[in-house]
Amino acid sequence: MATETEVLAALQGVMDPELHRSIVDLGMVREIRVQSKQVDFLLALTIPECPLRDQLVAEARAAVESLPGVNSVEVRVGAMSETERKAALGADAPGAAAGHNRVERIIGVMSGKGGVGKSLVTSLMAVALAKAGQRVGVLDADVTGPSIPKLFGVRGPLTGGPQGIEPAISRGGIKLMSINLLLEEEGQAVIWRGPIISGAIKQFWQDVRWGQLDYLLVDLPPGTSDAALTVMQSLPLRGILLITTPQELSTMIVRKAVSMAQTVGVPILGIVENMAGFVAPDTGRQYQIFGPSHADELAAAAAAPVLARLAIDPTLAAMCDAGEIESVMRPEIEGLVQAMLGLMPAPRTEVGV
Numbered sequence: 001m002a003t004e005t006e007v008l009a010a011l012q013g014v015m016d017p018e019l020h021r022s023i024v025d026l027g028m029v030r031e032i033r034v035q036s037k038q039v040d041f042l043l044a045l046t047i048p049e050c051p052l053r054d055q056l057v058a059e060a061r062a063a064v065e066s067l068p069g070v071n072s073v074e075v076r077v078g079a080m081s082e083t084e085r086k087a088a089l090g091a092d093a094p095g096a097a098a099g100h101n102r103v104e105r106i107i108g109v110m111s112g113k114g115g116v117g118k119s120l121v122t123s124l125m126a127v128a129l130a131k132a133g134q135r136v137g138v139l140d141a142d143v144t145g146p147s148i149p150k151l152f153g154v155r156g157p158l159t160g161g162p163q164g165i166e167p168a169i170s171r172g173g174i175k176l177m178s179i180n181l182l183l184e185e186e187g188q189a190v191i192w193r194g195p196i197i198s199g200a201i202k203q204f205w206q207d208v209r210w211g212q213l214d215y216l217l218v219d220l221p222p223g224t225s226d227a228a229l230t231v232m233q234s235l236p237l238r239g240i241l242l243i244t245t246p247q248e249l250s251t252m253i254v255r256k257a258v259s260m261a262q263t264v265g266v267p268i269l270g271i272v273e274n275m276a277g278f279v280a281p282d283t284g285r286q287y288q289i290f291g292p293s294h295a296d297e298l299a300a301a302a303a304a305p306v307l308a309r310l311a312i313d314p315t316l317a318a319m320c321d322a323g324e325i326e327s328v329m330r331p332e333i334e335g336l337v338q339a340m341l342g343l344m345p346a347p348r349t350e351v352g353v
Helices: 004-011 053-065 082-090 118-131 148-152 194-206 226-234 248-264 295-302 314-321 331-341
Strands: 029-035 038-045 072-079 102-110 136-140 175-177 212-219 239-244 268-273 306-309
Touching: 004 029, 004 053, 004 118, 038 053, 053 072, 102 118, 102 226, 118 136, 118 148, 118 212, 118 239, 118 314, 118 331, 136 148, 136 194, 148 175, 148 314, 194 226, 226 248, 239 248, 239 295, 248 268, 248 295, 268 295, 268 331, 295 306, 306 331
Parallel strands: 038 072, 102 212, 102 239, 136 175, 136 212, 239 268, 268 306
Antiparallel strands: 029 038
16 A cells, blocks of 8 residues: 555656646645545645646646556645745746755765765665655765765756756655766766865755755765865754764774864764674674774764664665665664654755845
8 A cells, every 4th residue: 555655755756837846846735645545635736727737637646546556546626825826936936946945954964084885874864764754855965976866776867947956856755966967977077176066066955946855965075175064064954974984094084074063063963883894694693894893982072872883784785786775774774763853843944045
């Protein structure tokens, strides 16, 4: 049986032909009811006599009928109130789209060191949050080494216009923005200097039509220079997660990210230790391939808790290479997500104002 979240994710891809926005982001999808293999919902049009009514109904019905386990779909048609209609149309005035994004919490995922699994943790968190019913986006700020589209099995090109850039949408309804979605070939190198990279990150935040999100996760590149500083100073972060591995070398470099966050004044929400040993499937014995953990020492320096430890899993690596990250669920990440959901609600952030 389909869930309400799955129905919304399917309808996220249905675009209003005139406004060029998802009918979900426009607030047109309401009163979803799922009973056994039947789904019905209300489609609130901008005006009762909308000339595109039949097209929208047909596309919305087809999107939901494509879900496994759905046998019948009923689309009830209504209309927005005058206030709702003005809000929807106002959000699409030229140059005004970015100012009508609504993002509740922005979380940076940082390390300072490369190769520790920031993109992996970011993606696993996004998947778990989406499955928990949250509206999620991922901003890939690693402009010169982007990997988010590969993990989700998503390709460009993206579409856009005067109203902004439309992000890619994963199979699970997660909104994605990455430089690789704008390149002709995913293997094409981005040979840019720091100021240009910083400008691109700002555009990913300001010029993308994120719509309404509960969480926007920002996958940061290694280092503590331009890109990281741009995110910390230009985006209203709720806080950052720090990713490390058991190696003492990794801990030393991640400490630099701790120092940077404390200097800039961005809260450190917690520590995630990746590659935390390997459990042999035949014996159950655990091997500390990268040495003993230093996560507790790092947590003490950051004055933040260790929220998760992820063991090495070859199966997970294979699924990432196949673009099947949304098929993965790890209990450690579920615990991390519960901590995220327990954060105090943040004021809504309006982009571009």
